[in-house]
Amino acid sequence: xxxxSSSPKVRIEFVALLAACALFLSTVEYLxxxxxxxxxxxxxxxxxxxxxxxxTKREYILLALLKVLGQGLITGTIFSYIILFSIxxxxxxxxxxxxxYRFFKQWVSLIGVSIAGAMASNVAQLTLSQYLLFGAAAKxxxxxxxxxxxxxxxxxxxxxxxxxxxxxxxxxxxKGSL
Amino acid sequence: xxKIRLGDIIIFLLSLVLIGASFGSYGKLSGKPEVRxxxxxxxxxYDLSVNTTASFSGPVGTTSIEIHDGKVHVLASDCxxxxxxxxxxxxxxxxxxxxxxxxVFIRIEGSIEPQAGGVDDISF
Amino acid sequence: MKTANIRLxxxxxxxxxxLLQKSFIGIILQALYVIVLAVSHGRRFRxxxxxxxxFSVSSAHLLxxxxxxxxxxxxxxxTAGALVLGARKAFTLIALLYLSHYMVTARPNFPGKLGKLIxxxxxxxxxxxxxxxxxxxxxxxxxxxxxMLLQLSVGGKEPFSTQVKEKASVTSSARNIGKNTLHLIIxxxxxxxxxxxxxxxx
Numbered sequence: 001x002x003x004x005s006s007s008p009k010v011r012i013e014f015v016a017l018l019a020a021c022a023l024f025l026s027t028v029e030y031l032x033x034x035x036x037x038x039x040x041x042x043x044x045x046x047x048x049x050x051x052x053x054x055x056t057k058r059e060y061i062l063l064a065l066l067k068v069l070g071q072g073l074i075t076g077t078i079f080s081y082i083i084l085f086s087i088x089x090x091x092x093x094x095x096x097x098x099x100x101y102r103f104f105k106q107w108v109s110l111i112g113v114s115i116a117g118a119m120a121s122n123v124a125q126l127t128l129s130q131y132l133l134f135g136a137a138a139k140x141x142x143x144x145x146x147x148x149x150x151x152x153x154x155x156x157x158x159x160x161x162x163x164x165x166x167x168x169x170x171x172x173x174x175k176g177s178l
Numbered sequence: 179x180x181k182i183r184l185g186d187i188i189i190f191l192l193s194l195v196l197i198g199a200s201f202g203s204y205g206k207l208s209g210k211p212e213v214r215x216x217x218x219x220x221x222x223x224y225d226l227s228v229n230t231t232a233s234f235s236g237p238v239g240t241t242s243i244e245i246h247d248g249k250v251h252v253l254a255s256d257c258x259x260x261x262x263x264x265x266x267x268x269x270x271x272x273x274x275x276x277x278x279x280x281x282v283f284i285r286i287e288g289s290i291e292p293q294a295g296g297v298d299d300i301s302f
Numbered sequence: 303m304k305t306a307n308i309r310l311x312x313x314x315x316x317x318x319x320x321l322l323q324k325s326f327i328g329i330i331l332q333a334l335y336v337i338v339l340a341v342s343h344g345r346r347f348r349x350x351x352x353x354x355x356x357f358s359v360s361s362a363h364l365l366x367x368x369x370x371x372x373x374x375x376x377x378x379x380x381t382a383g384a385l386v387l388g389a390r391k392a393f394t395l396i397a398l399l400y401l402s403h404y405m406v407t408a409r410p411n412f413p414g415k416l417g418k419l420i421x422x423x424x425x426x427x428x429x430x431x432x433x434x435x436x437x438x439x440x441x442x443x444x445x446x447x448x449x450m451l452l453q454l455s456v457g458g459k460e461p462f463s464t465q466v467k468e469k470a471s472v473t474s475s476a477r478n479i480g481k482n483t484l485h486l487i488i489x490x491x492x493x494x495x496x497x498x499x500x501x502x503x504x
Contacts, residue, residue, distance in 0.1 A: 019425030
């Protein structure tokens with residue numbers, strides 16, 4: 001079951017809208033004070049979680065691509081090594097979240113989807129940091145990163161769950177009245 | 179209202195396993211074999227697993243070493259007898275090469291990994 | 303030629319000069335130059351994230367001892383070579399980061415369908431931030447976001463154009479190319495000086 005509008009033009013605009021939301025949420029995240037440096041809730045991943053129930057596979061990949069490129073342009077990091085971390089993290093989590101949602105929908109809530117996505121993203125980025133930044137020492141930073149990722153992804157998952165249940169916008173999208 | 183489901187618990191537990199496994203890396207990093215070189219009254223340290231070359235000066239000139247594929251040897255030395263070059267490659271912790279005329283001392287340090295049959299070799 | 307394209311081209315042509323830099327002093331100078339370039343074109347520079355990167359990458363390299371032992375903590379050797387290796391890597395990354403910052407200062411457009419889609423994404427982004435300012439209360443957060451999305455979807459679309467009109471006169475274009483060529487030459491000169499070992503070796 002996906003977002004029911006059939007017009008490809010409307011659907012692709014909807015993808016751009018969700019991608020814009022990801023940009024917006026990353027600016028919101030930037031404003032939230034953090035207890036630990038490097039700690040992120042990953043608010044910008046919310047559209048990727050919400051989009052699971054609304055988009056086709058192609059549109060979903062497009063959303064991930066737009067999120068990466070848009071963030072790269074806004075932060076100016078698009079031509080630097082940071083974009084590699086962004087690509088690795090986003091696409092690893094996108095892939096795993098899609099698989100979990102697509103094949104295990106009956107048994108998993110958005111919280112589980114969110115945790116799976118965060119773990120995939122962290123493992124991909126830690127692997128990359130081993131080659132790009134830290135060498136063997138990347139293994140030392142893995143435990144704190146994974147722990148933080150687990151906690152923040154649970155928060156994000158609860159958040160996504162709440163949104164899906166309470167949002168009038170989401171409901172009318174699923175009914176096809178928007 | 180949707181609640182937490184079985185799959186969520188499974189994913190959560192799998193994440194905990196992953197995190198637990200990642201903590202295992204803390205034990206493994208110490209005790210990697212190192213090449214330690216004493217020369218000029220100071221000490222140099224190199225990772226035995228990283229290929230490199232280095233030169234040290236002493237009373238009679240320069241002594242160069244080469245680390246390659248987990249082994250180290252003296253590549254060239256300005257000393258007369260060249261005993262250090264003749265010593266060839268060393269690769270295990272505890273082994274050493276010395277160039278007396280040039281006052282360069284090369285040794286490998288690190289935990290000695292128990293190998294199959296290794297204990298017997300020492301005991302008998 | 304559009305300013306954005308000139309800066310993109312300059313950045314791409316500079317990449318090898320930074321990536322292949324062997325000298326520690328050379329890469330520091332290149333990084334400083336690129337930082338000044340980005341900052342003078344309106345980009346922000348914050349010292350703390352860069353220091354964190356420098357510190358973390360340098361200390362990570364200590365696990366692989368290399369060179370003169372400065373001092374040791376227990377059995378753990380703090381080696382000069384490893385520190386320089388890590389710091390050089392960190393400065394390379396910093397230089398690449400600010401080069402990237404500089405490259406996007408003139409808001410480059412991607413070509414083709416993807417480019418149009420990114421423009422659309424930024425159009426929605428502007429609208430979201432505009433609507434977000436008018437929304438009160440902002441708590442609870444979910445309700446506020448929901449309100450915003452409803453407003454966006456119901457309010458329909460205003461016409462938007464992807465074209466950013468740039469009045470590029472021939473003289474300003476030529477001056478732009480000249481300036482960027484100068485940057486290019488300076489950064490490549492630093493590369494040559496570094497790799498000819500003209501800077502003192504650390």
